Amino acid sequence: MVFSDFQLATPILKAVTLCGYTEPTPIQEQTIPPIMLGRDVMGLAQTGTGKTAAFVLPILNRLMQGSRGHVRALVIAPTRELAEQIHEAIGNLGRDSRIRSITVYGGVNANTQIAKLKQGAEIVVACPGRLLDHIGQGTVDLSRLEVLVLDEADQMFDMGFLPDIRRIMKHLPRQRQTLLFSATMPDEIRSLARSVLNDPVTVQVGKTAPAVTVSHALYPVDPHLKTALLLELLRRTDTESVLVFTRTKHRAKRLGEQLVKAGYRAASLQGNLSQSRRQAALDGFRDGTFQILVATDIAARGIDVTQISHVINYDIPNTTDAYIHRIGRTGRVARTGDAYTLVSGDDTDMVRGIERILGGPVDRRTVPDFDYNAPAPRKNNEFAREPRQHTQGRKTARPKHSAAQKNTPAQLSTGKPKTIWRSGDHQRGQRLRSGIRP
Numbered sequence: 001m002v003f004s005d006f007q008l009a010t011p012i013l014k015a016v017t018l019c020g021y022t023e024p025t026p027i028q029e030q031t032i033p034p035i036m037l038g039r040d041v042m043g044l045a046q047t048g049t050g051k052t053a054a055f056v057l058p059i060l061n062r063l064m065q066g067s068r069g070h071v072r073a074l075v076i077a078p079t080r081e082l083a084e085q086i087h088e089a090i091g092n093l094g095r096d097s098r099i100r101s102i103t104v105y106g107g108v109n110a111n112t113q114i115a116k117l118k119q120g121a122e123i124v125v126a127c128p129g130r131l132l133d134h135i136g137q138g139t140v141d142l143s144r145l146e147v148l149v150l151d152e153a154d155q156m157f158d159m160g161f162l163p164d165i166r167r168i169m170k171h172l173p174r175q176r177q178t179l180l181f182s183a184t185m186p187d188e189i190r191s192l193a194r195s196v197l198n199d200p201v202t203v204q205v206g207k208t209a210p211a212v213t214v215s216h217a218l219y220p221v222d223p224h225l226k227t228a229l230l231l232e233l234l235r236r237t238d239t240e241s242v243l244v245f246t247r248t249k250h251r252a253k254r255l256g257e258q259l260v261k262a263g264y265r266a267a268s269l270q271g272n273l274s275q276s277r278r279q280a281a282l283d284g285f286r287d288g289t290f291q292i293l294v295a296t297d298i299a300a301r302g303i304d305v306t307q308i309s310h311v312i313n314y315d316i317p318n319t320t321d322a323y324i325h326r327i328g329r330t331g332r333v334a335r336t337g338d339a340y341t342l343v344s345g346d347d348t349d350m351v352r353g354i355e356r357i358l359g360g361p362v363d364r365r366t367v368p369d370f371d372y373n374a375p376a377p378r379k380n381n382e383f384a385r386e387p388r389q390h391t392q393g394r395k396t397a398r399p400k401h402s403a404a405q406k407n408t409p410a411q412l413s414t415g416k417p418k419t420i421w422r423s424g425d426h427q428r429g430q431r432l433r434s435g436i437r438p
């Protein structure tokens with residue numbers, strides 16, 4: 001199948017070519033035709049499958065016809081970063097359409113958004129909270145909305161946005177086309193789908209299994225040696241951009257700082273940052289200024305950086321869905337990627353869950369010559385214990401230097417040239433070059 005089979009308007013087809021898309025991805029192949037027919041669609045697809053273009057292309061095509069200067073399509077997304085990415089995709093794919101899109105989310109000046117809304121845009125890409133504010137203040141007019149997209153609905157549910165979504169719904173015309181995308185289908189999303197979609201076409205790509213282009217590996221290690229092992233893996237592995245996940249904002253920040261101290265071009269992305277700093281971290285990661293981004297699940301949701309070669313779970317995720325989302329950042333579209341997960345004793349149940357969704361055991365690897373028996377230091381052991389789930393109201397004691405920092409130099413300086421091996425039949429035996437040495 002080729003894009004011209006979709007009967008898209010010429011300016012849109014041209015933009016598709018300029019974006020370098022040669023053939024539609026499976027989600028695009030299956031969703032674009034029913035969307036173009038005006039049907040409601042329930043799309044079960046994770047990020048990295050091309051789902052943004054799957055809804056952006058038919059929406060642009062629709063909006064090329066008809067009146068301009070008022071909001072005709074609304075895309076609701078869970079995070080600001082995802083909203084920006086969708087807005088960017090609209091800009092790229094709609095470059096010759098003269099269709100305007102604006103983003104609406106919290107953490108930035110509302111007046112600027114109001115001014116832009118007044119100037120008139122055909123597409124609004126919004127996060128739920130700020131959109132509700134605008135609806136409440138009468139600064140956005142959705143009365144002539146034709147298409148609604150709920151993107152990453154399961155994440156919106158995880159983030160507690162479903163009540164907001166239901167409130168927003170009350171302000172939208174009943175007569176509209178609705179598209180709902182979700183990587184997973186918990187009961188709450190099933191029930192949301194039932195209430196917002198009208199006779200939908202359901203499209204599913206890859207079930208909730210992770211992209212087949214990703215190979216997975218587990219690295220068992222004691223918690224206090226995680227940073228040292230991560231540094232060692234980075235030193236020995238040939239990588240492009242690397243996304244590292246931690247379980248808490250605090251750990252993301254600290255680990256980001258430690259990587260910078262170790263000489264890497266690294267940044268952290270977590271909810272405590274101001275919007276401008278989050279955007280700077282993300283832009284820097286996208287343009288290669290930062291080679292490593294350390295993030296929490298929520299901050300990293302939907303990040304689309306095509307050259308991510310490795311996702312490293314410094315902390316194993318809490319759910320198998322979160323694992324799928326995390327590793328959905330690599331192996332995007334036809335590229336290949338690696339997902340490394342550092343695991344310690346407490347992680348056995350989650351490892352079992354991950355192996356279940358992957359359909360078999362995951363390679364356990366050790367890094368040759370790494371000192372797995374290095375003792376935990378008696379102090380400065382912030383990362384030696386598992387992260388607290390909840391630290392609200394109490395300040396965690398902050399040691400001046402972390403355990404890993406203390407351990408790392410000794411372990412890294414004694415190394416002679418080392419080899420590690422990738423898993424996966426097609427890659428087995430392929431020696432990895434030392435990669436992103438600082």
Ligand code: AMP
Nearest residue numbers: 021023024025047048049050051052333
């Ligand atoms: P998404 O799943 O929407 O986040 O898209 C993941 C990445 O795939 C983005 O960088 C898109 O630009 C890219 N992409 C989308 N559609 C195609 C396509 N048909 N061919 C190649 N790349 C694509």
